[in-house]
Amino acid sequence: MSGDMRALLCLWLVAQVALVAQVAVSSRLRTRRELGPGLYQHGVYDAGGSYCQRGDVCCRGRDDACTVPYHDTLCYCDLFCNRTVSDCCPDFWEYCLGIPAPFPKAPGCARAGRDYPPGATYRENCNLCTCGPGGQWQCEDRACLMDGELIDAINRGNYGWRAANYSQFWGMTLEDGIRHRLGTFRPSPTVMNMNELHMNMDSNEALPRHFDAAAKWPGMIHEPLDQGNCAGSWAFSTAAVASDRISIHSMGHMSPALSPQNLLACDTRNQRGCSGGRLDGAWWYLRRRGVVTDECYPFTSQQSQPAAPPCMMHSRSTGRGKRQATARCPNPQTHSNEIYQSTPAYRLSSSEKEIMKELLENGPVQAILEVHEDFFMYKSGIYRHTPVAEGKGPKHQRHGTHSVKITGWGEEQLPDGQTQKYWVSLGGAQPWGAAASPRPCGVRLDFFFGGCHRAERVPCPLCRRRPTRGARRGARAATFASPAASTSARWRLSWWGSGAASAWRTCPTSEPPTPPPRGRAPGPHTQG
Structure with missing residues (x-):
């Protein structure tokens, strides 16, 4: 074949390839637009x-x-x-x-001057609304934690307190609030049948009309931590009360803010971390294992879940009940990993005056209360449960168990001339903080407390040993007896601050007298 023929053949082949490529490109373009639906x-x-x-x-x-x-x-x-x-x-x-x-x-749906196609969605508080095929919005009908109708009804009514709409709760269902913002299991019958510890006081003893622990012990009452969407009030309230009592009974020489995260992650015996727990279990862990400070082991906000995060703080026994940390602080910026322990928990008397004297003399106490749907909307005043949700149906009426730190009490004059008493509480589930803490009234409260206390209130003499040289350089020695200690011939006195900085010893005594049996009394209602 001559050279000219070969050249013509090559040109023809190139033209055919170009034509095929053009057809392919055209096909793709048609696929994109012309063949589209x-x-x-x-x-x-x-x-x-x-x-x-x-x-x-x-x-x-x-x-x-x-x-x-x-x-x-x-x-x-x-x-x-x-x-x-x-x-x-x-x-x-x-x-x-x-x-x-x-x-x-x-046939779409209209909203705020705009048209939306079928299937479009938007959220109305905690409810999802979907544009239906008939041009109508179809919305879920779940009870929301923040309910504008209930807020207006409370503020219009004469209930003695004001309600507010909190943005951090907007979009949460009432079920979510009860499940994720509380977190204390009801005490077992064994715990509820604990003998009440009574104060030595005259029935005619006068107590102040108002009391604030922060005013009596400045710098020793710790601010509440926000537990977020972690149902861990059992850990937060326990750590808060123990922190304040350590500060008060060491006269300010020790002022640790104990770590609720240490309890949430490490106290796993019949506890569920951020899905709820028992107060008696928390005090047991605080007594037997101890916890570090919140600075050492800070709280990691998390959604309530059955599986607790792994424990990052471990300790070992150093003898005679004391423990020493075997791990560094999870917070790498902090190096102080001292372990703080407590004495066993005990149940306070149901007498209002005895609870007040306990608080007045020894510091904040811990209380369990029933929380209802309107509690999350509290803004100011003396809180009491209102009936405003009864007209909206059963799904709008929910309650759960919560634990708080009680830091004081007071009285308020009502318009009708009557006097209304209240407790001042601090908890980790509320958005209002300490400046406007809820003052519950007419709410069933069961009072407990675990920690150090004054020796004259237990049938065992206070034993104190001369502090060691290390103790004098460190924290002040403070050893107290436990009312729930074993009734053996030798009572071990088990309150200390940290390390070798405290002195303690065992105190041989005779068998203490068995307290007389007492019937279970209902929790106090502080309505005046």
Whole structure:
């Protein structure tokens, strides 16, 4: 074959390849637009929307770049869009051609002056609303933690307290609030049948009308920590009360803010971490294992879940009940990993005056209360449960068990001249903080406390040993007896601060007298 023939053959082959490539490109273009399903198989969505007009675009012929965002896709403003299968923007015909759209308006839903296609969704507080096929919004009907109707009803009524809408609770269901913002299990019958510890006081002894632990012990009452969406009030309230008592009974020489995270992660015996726990279990762990400070082991906010995070703080016994940390602080910025321990928990008397004297002499106490649906809306005043949710049905009436730190009490004069008494409580589930702490009244409270206390209140003499040289350089020695200690011949006195800085010894005594049996009394109602 001559050279000219070979050249012509090569040119023909190149032309054929180019033709095939052009056909392939054309096929892809047709696949993208011409073979597409179009936008208006079921009518025009958002027919009154501004698309071509907003972008001020109307293109002649075919221009695949002449587009405007349309929901989750693109619409076109070129003449090519106006074909059998249309992908034009809703306002193309009126804005670019000056004629009505040839497609009917889709049966969408209107909201706030805009049209939405079927299947569109939005949230109304804790309820999800979906645009149905009939052009109507279909919304869930769940009880929300923040309920505007209840807030208005409480503020209109004469209930003695004000309600508010808290943005951090907006979008949560009432079920979520009860499940994730409380977290104390009801005490077992064994715990509820504990003998009440009574104060030595004269029945005619006068107590102040108002009391604030922070005013009596400045710098020793710790601010409440926010437990977030962790149902761990059992750990937060226990750590808070123990922290204050250590500060008070060491006369300020020790002022640790104990770690609730240490309890949440490491106290796993019949406890569920951020899904709830028992107060008696928390005090048992604080007595037998001890915890570090919140600075050493800070709280890690987490959603309530059955599986607790792994424990990152371990300790070992150094003899005679004391323990020493065997791990460094999870917070690498802190190096002090002292272990703080407590004496066993005990149940306070149901007498209002005895609880007040306990608080007055020894510091904050721990209480368990029933929380109802309106508790999360509290803003100011003396809280009491209201009946405003009764007219909305059973799903709007929920309650759960919560534990708080009681730091004081007071009285308030009502418009009718009567005096209303209340307790001042601090907890980790509320958004108001310490400045406007809830003052519950007419709420059932069961009072407990675990920790150090004064020796004259137990049938065992206080034993104290001369502090060692290390103790004098460190924290002040403070050893107290436990009312729940074993009734053996030798009572071990087990309150200390940390390390070798405290002195302690065992105290041989005779068998202490068995306290007389006492019937279970109902929790105090502080209504005046």
